Amino acid sequence: MDIKTVILTLAIGSFVFGTILILFQYGKEPSQRIPFWVTAKFMQGGGSLLLYARDATPEFIGVLVANCLLLSGCAYEGWAIVHITGRRVSRFLHVSTAAATMAACVVMLFLEPSKSIAVSFSLHTLFYALPGWALLKHGGEASLLRRGLGWSFCLLALIFGVRAVWALVEPAQSHLFFGVMIHQVMLPAVYCMMLISGFSMLLLAKETSDRALRTTLREQKAILETLPTGLAILRERIIERCNPALEAIFGFAPGTMAGTSTACLYENAKASEQYGRIMYEAIVNRGSFAGEVAVMRQNGERFWAWVQGTSIFPERAQSYAVFSVTDISQQKAQQQLLQQQNQELEKAGQARSRFLKTVAHEFRTPLGLLASSTDILDRYWERLNTAERGEQNSRIRSAARQLSELTTAIISHNQAEGGSYEPVLQQVDLTAFCRTVAGEAETVWSNGHTLHLAIGDDCGSAVLDETLLRRVLQNLLSNAFRYTPPEGFIALRARRIEGQLVLEVVDSGIGISEDDQQHIFEAYYRGSNTGLRRGLGLGLAIVREALELLRGTITITSAPGAGTTMLVTLPLAEMET
Structure with missing residues (x-):
């Protein structure tokens, strides 16, 4: 094979290889493509083609353009290899090398042929030595392919360097087409070496890509294994891959969740189908899903999870997707608790508002009685007879008693609610105590009522807080008298049963509905059938608070219009006399 045929073969091979590279990199992301490589091959092919047709082209084209293309192609191929090795080629180096190459080619026009060839092959030597150095000068563990390719470029650089020296030593034999022995050996060797190096570069690019992929996979695995959020890749709603966090969230043993259906993560098949339809419809229509999902652990415990999902391949969104799962049970519980607290605060605010209105109304009546009675006594004292004066004084005492009751109720409730009351334990004669309180109540609240008192002989005495029991x-x-008609029946019964004091307050009054019984011990709550009767809605709340301090209980038996029975049970610390 003559030299011209070898040069033509190099040109054709470069164009074919450049075309293969275009196909190899077609459709890849810009970050996955190898820059300079395609350009290098077409430049080398163009330069070799002009070199082949040198005898048929002007000297200007044969020397300047051909050399510019060949040298630039070698430089670009070197940059491609430098890029494959993980180094960066700066724009300044790229531009300055191109400018220097063109300047050298222009200078070669004015040199003797032998010196022009020496300069050209010296530049080739440099451009092949640099990528060889980049391949061999590797900080990490270099593969056999990388080392072999590096030595191949170094050998090419050596061949071109020898040719440059030969051009200066034997200028008479420097013409490319003279067919001397060095050309007969060099060009086929260059052809073979470039062919080998070209395909080796393809393999090296794949090796570099595989290494980057392995590194990425290791990084992803490390991230997946340490990420607290559960992650899963689903194919046809089967868990193809998941991280340990997801297995921990759902209570699966390590390595046992892959291959299972997502249906096992829900309470039942209906929930699985419903949530699956919602999530995949969102992914298909909007590209992603995010929302709260009710799921179930392997032990049957139900909980709420925040699920986010997206498709890996948009065209296969219905069958191939990735999801992240975060257990939000605590956040959900806190949210529900906060909502409950807000509702209770709102309810308490409403109750306090009603209480203030009621207090204003309740205080207005006795204050009005005090004002009017004292005004009458002040203006008409001399004109009033004894009976009239007594009537006004009775009204004043009644108003003062009402104010005292209201004030006592408010203070008692605030003490219990604020936790400021400290129980005072003392020995109490239960029989005498019950008789005294019953007598006081009948004196203050009776309006023609009949109070029946039934105290067992076994009541004795006990150690407790007399103020709370009062x-x-x-x-x-007070409630029994207030809500029982004058002709009605009221009874107080007391007895001791197995170390407990049992008190019953029975009346034949208006009764309490079942709905009201659920709220009757709440502060400021008043029954729906109380009508215009006075009251703050604090009486039974004070009873509940006092019983909590006494560790007692109370139960209600009542119905509208059928009277009410309040049953109190108190544990006693016995100190009988």
């Missing part, structure tokens, strides 16, 4: 009985009896 609050309990006073408020229960």
Whole structure:
């Protein structure tokens, strides 16, 4: 094979290889493509083709353009290899090398042929030595392919360097087409070496890509294994791959979740189908899904999870997707608790608003009585007879008693609600105590009522807080008198049963509905059938608070129009006399 045929073959091979590279990199992301490589091959092919047709072209084209293309192609191929090795080629180096190459080619026009060839092959030597150095000068563990390719470029650089020296030593034999022995050996060797190096570069590019892929996979695995959020890749709603966090969230043993259906993560098949349809419809229509999902652990425990999903391949969104799962059970519980607290605060605010209105109304009546009675006594004292004066004084005492009751109720409730009351334990004669409180209640609240008192002989005495027990009985009896007609029946019963004091306050009044019984011990709550009767809605709340301090209980038996029975049970620390 003559030299011209070898040069033509190099040109054709470069164009074919450049075309293969175009196909190899077609459709890849810009970051995955190898820059300079395609350009290098077409430049080398163009330069070799002009070199082949040198005898048929002007000297200007044969020397300047051909050399510019060949040298630039070698430089670009070197940059491609430098890029494959993980180094960066700066724009300044790229531009300055191109400018220097063109300047050298222009200078070669004015040199003797042998010196022009020496300069050209010296530049080839440099451009092949640099990528060889980049391949061999590797900080990490270099593969056999990388080392082999590096030595191949170094050998090419050596061949071109020898040719440059030969051009200066034997200028008479420097013409490319003279067919001397060095050309007969060099060009086929260059052809073979470039062919080998070209395909080796393809393999090296793949090796570099595989290494980057392995590194990425290791990084992804490390991220997946340490990420606290559960991640899963689903194919046809089967868990193809997941991280340990997802297995921990759903209570699966390590390595046992892959291959299972997502249906096992829901309470039942209906929930699985419903949530699956919602999530995949969102992914298909909007590209992603995010929302709260009710799921179930392997032990049957139900909980709420925040699920985000997206498709890996948009064209296969219905069958191939990735999801992240975060357990939000605590956040959900806190949210529900916060909502409950807000509702209770709103309810308490409404109750306090009603309470203030009621207090204003309740205080207005006795204050008005005090004002009017004192005004009458002040203006008409001399004109009033004894009976009239007594009537006004009775009205004043009644108003003062009402104010005292209201004030006592408010203070008692605030003490219990604020936790400022400290129980005072003392020995109490239960029989005498019950008789005293019953008598006081009948004196203060009776309006023609009949109070029946039934105290068992076994009541004896006990150690307890007399003030708290008085609050309990006073408020229960007050309600009985207040909501029972004058002709009605009221009874207080007391007995001791197995170390407990049992008190019953029974009346034949208006009764309490079932709905009201659920709220009757709440502060400021008043029954729906109380009508215009006075009251703050604090009496039974004070009873409840006092019983909590006494560790007692109370139950209600009542119905509208059928009277009410309040049953109080108190544990006693016995100190009988």
